[in-house]
Amino acid sequence: MAILIDQIKLRQIEMPLVHFFQTSFGRTYARKIVLVEVISGGISGWGEVTAGENPFYNEEWTDSSWLILRDFVAPRVIGHEFASAAEVGERSAHIRGHLMARGGLEAACWDLEARQKHVPLWAAIGGGAHKEIACGVSIGIQDSVDQLLGKIDTEVRAGYRRIKIKIAPGWDVNVIREVRKRFPGILLMGDANSAYRLEDWPLLAALDEFDLMMIEQPLAHDEIIDHAELQARLKTPICLDECIRSAHQAEQAIRMQAGRIINIKLGRVGGFAEAKKVHDVALAHQIPVWCGGMLESGIGRAANIALSTLPNFVLPGDVSASKRYWKRDVITEPVEVSPNGLITVPEGPGFGFEVDHAFLDSITVRQETISKP
């Protein structure tokens, strides 16, 4: 069944977070999210662009993704016949970067393909190895250590299987020491979002005594070689996030021994086709992966659940319950996590949840439709 898209609808929504989220690069109170709806023969597929509000995690942000999609990607995808959603990414492969914008549209095409075939998204992408997804949480930098300890307590009691805390210079060794004192047995990790340099290695080595599962992206967003040097000096495994944007980079990083774990984010690598390739490269080298998050609405969250059903997603990811982020999500039934820290993978067609159209319209701040000429 071929894919031939008649219309692409771009929509920007704004949603306040229930609690601010702070990383080493800044604090977010509200998300500005671009959603992509691709329409073919009356069937809609949905995808979420995972770019942030500022070009601080990577070079993309909400507004850049809008322009790239509207002016460069949508015109080349609309009216073009694809044998499968697996081919959609190639149509914009000549664009340098902007993988989150391109990935949002690519993910929408997979959802469309799944709905055309009346199968779940996870089946369309070749997943289904897991019927339940193991969940962890990512907890931002707080105003005080006490506030952080309280948040960790809440999430551990809620059943989450792994706690990730954000770290940054001034919020690292001392904070992790306190967390370990209070929670000696939990699976714990730190995410630096590129806040350190190789010369900071003694500080990072000082974290070895706290038995962290991993330390995520300690060095620059585009750095592989320095991560390899750092990994050689640390006992704690390094997990790569920002610097893995393709299966080729994953293969290079693994070959260089720049880390022992990879966080796969759908948007960061440009969609499902590349995410699967990253997954396969890691699997071939016995490198475990987990699914990262970008504070997604229910639509991106559902895509992450589908991705997480691929076999090498063996570590708890950052995909957690809707209510941790939103008072009300854009899907009619929010994503929920069981008391033992699992999400049940939905069986319905496409991404497996219903879009709450009325609510979505009420939080939409701009919309633009690109139609076949």
Ligand code: OSB
């Ligand atoms: O590095 O994983 C990251 C959020 C925004 C930008 C980068 C990251 C994150 C998270 C949040 O850690 C994960 C989530 O809960 O969605």
Ligand code: MG
């Ligand atoms: Mg990260």
